[in-house]
Amino acid sequence: MNVELPFAPVDTIIRRNAGNLRVSADASEELAKRIQEHGATLAADAADQATEDGRKTLMAQDFGVEAIVDKDDLELPVAPVDRIARIDIDGRYRVSMDARIALADILEDYADNVARAAAKLARHADRRTIKAEDIETYFSLFE
Known part of the structure; x- marks a missing residue:
């Protein structure tokens, strides 16, 4: 899967x-991948609503x-985020600017929640670095 989201804002x-x-680079990459998957799913659900x-x-x-x-x-x-929205809806729909911003806001909140939990998991493991395994553990526990 090609990850559309740049890693730098995810790292931030x-x-x-x-x-x-x-923060390890792998953690940023893993979270970017998860954000993209979540965003594509949300956009597909939104497309159903639009239909x-x-x-x-x-x-x-x-x-x-x-x-x-x-x-x-x-x-x-x-x-x-616009490209993420279009992953599962092909070229069948347009995505308004407000929808792009709304999706970016939702995905940023989602990323904040995952990042906060990953930090707790890293601390619990008595590490000083958040790793991809912390992101993966979050999803294995809560999704």
């Missing part, structure tokens, strides 16, 4: 939740979002 999200822990409403354009409300944040407040870039 992990670091803001890591406190004094270090039910008789639209070919995904809107923010299709993601359950009522208020749109300012895209400059997000760490995740909108262009890769």
Whole structure:
């Protein structure tokens, strides 16, 4: 699978939740992959909602979002999130800018939650570095 999301913003999200822990490159890569999978699934569900409403354009409300944040407040870039949204919906739908921003916001919250838990797992393992195995352990325990 080709990961559309750049690792740098994912690394930044992990670091803001890591406190004094270090972050391995593998952890950023693993979380980017998981964010992409989650985003593609959310977009496919949103496409189903748009279809039910008789639209070919995904809107923010299709993601359950009522208020749109300012895209400059997000760490995740909108262009890769747009590509993630299109992974499972092929070329059948358009994705509005509000939908892209809403999805980026949802995915950033998702990443924050995973990163926070991964930091706890690394501390519990008495390590000073968050590793990919912490991300994987989170998903094996909670998903």
